[in-house]
Amino acid sequence: MIKDRLAELEDETYVARFDDGLLDLFIGVSLLWIGSAWLWFEDLAPFAGILPAVLAAPFSTWRGRFLRDRGGHVRFSEARRGWERRNLAVFLGVGVTAAVLLLVLVTVGREPGRDAAQWLAPGVIALVAAMLVGLLAAVSRLPRLAWYTALLIVAAIGAAVLATNPGVPLLVAGAVITGWAAVLLSRYLGAHPARVGS
Amino acid sequence: MSGPDVPASGLDRLIHEPARLRLVTLLYVVDEADFAYVADRTGMTAGNISSHMARLERAGYVEVDKSFVDRRPRTVYRLSAAGRTAVERYRREIGALLSEVDDAGSR
Numbered sequence: 001m002i003k004d005r006l007a008e009l010e011d012e013t014y015v016a017r018f019d020d021g022l023l024d025l026f027i028g029v030s031l032l033w034i035g036s037a038w039l040w041f042e043d044l045a046p047f048a049g050i051l052p053a054v055l056a057a058p059f060s061t062w063r064g065r066f067l068r069d070r071g072g073h074v075r076f077s078e079a080r081r082g083w084e085r086r087n088l089a090v091f092l093g094v095g096v097t098a099a100v101l102l103l104v105l106v107t108v109g110r111e112p113g114r115d116a117a118q119w120l121a122p123g124v125i126a127l128v129a130a131m132l133v134g135l136l137a138a139v140s141r142l143p144r145l146a147w148y149t150a151l152l153i154v155a156a157i158g159a160a161v162l163a164t165n166p167g168v169p170l171l172v173a174g175a176v177i178t179g180w181a182a183v184l185l186s187r188y189l190g191a192h193p194a195r196v197g198s
Numbered sequence: 199m200s201g202p203d204v205p206a207s208g209l210d211r212l213i214h215e216p217a218r219l220r221l222v223t224l225l226y227v228v229d230e231a232d233f234a235y236v237a238d239r240t241g242m243t244a245g246n247i248s249s250h251m252a253r254l255e256r257a258g259y260v261e262v263d264k265s266f267v268d269r270r271p272r273t274v275y276r277l278s279a280a281g282r283t284a285v286e287r288y289r290r291e292i293g294a295l296l297s298e299v300d301d302a303g304s305r
Contacts, residue, residue, distance in 0.1 A: 072235025
């Protein structure tokens, strides 16, 4: 029982590392960016996912520094870091595969003379995003990411029913997630002022 | 009238103290953590953390590394091998003690 409690404590300590809301902000802004691309820059839309993917690594480094200056530094056990590396590799593998498949589908598979937004089923991009956020929820064990996944699925269904542009469900979900991220971040900043030393 | 058959406590008093127990269990589940992180997670005051960590360091349970990062002072704590062993021993002993109390209660 006590052993289980220590494992729980380790889990709680790890999950609490995401209380700052920056991961949520990254997801929300990425969805807004990709949704905007589908709505207003359709020629570039199939490639819009590249920018968040490229920014993920520098974002992670910057977030680490931000957290160290506010909530302090922690290094988790080798077992936890190995678990994180394996999950990240699975996430990136699935993400890249989904992005390439979508790209091939949109650029090669569509009928000549029809633009991608008209050709693609309205909820498809949001469903792919839901799959990726759902995978992130599973690997990070952050319950709120499961809610984001559900939100993206509902937005995808809504887009299919209303026959909107594929970018609309991403904009809706992105706006909600970004708003919630702002709440989390402001709470975190209030509770963790920048420190002079640690 | 007889109370539960509680064994003579062999618990490590250094770890058994509630504030120090919080510190060592936190350090047990991570590799290392700095002062700010420990303060944030435990909610303890700076003075409390310093004095308890000093006692744990003197006992050889905690290793302390003081350095400067970006010209700011940083104190990093990690549980030593002796500290890790002490926590595991404490966990076994308190577990045994609690199960004896449970057994006595259900008799």
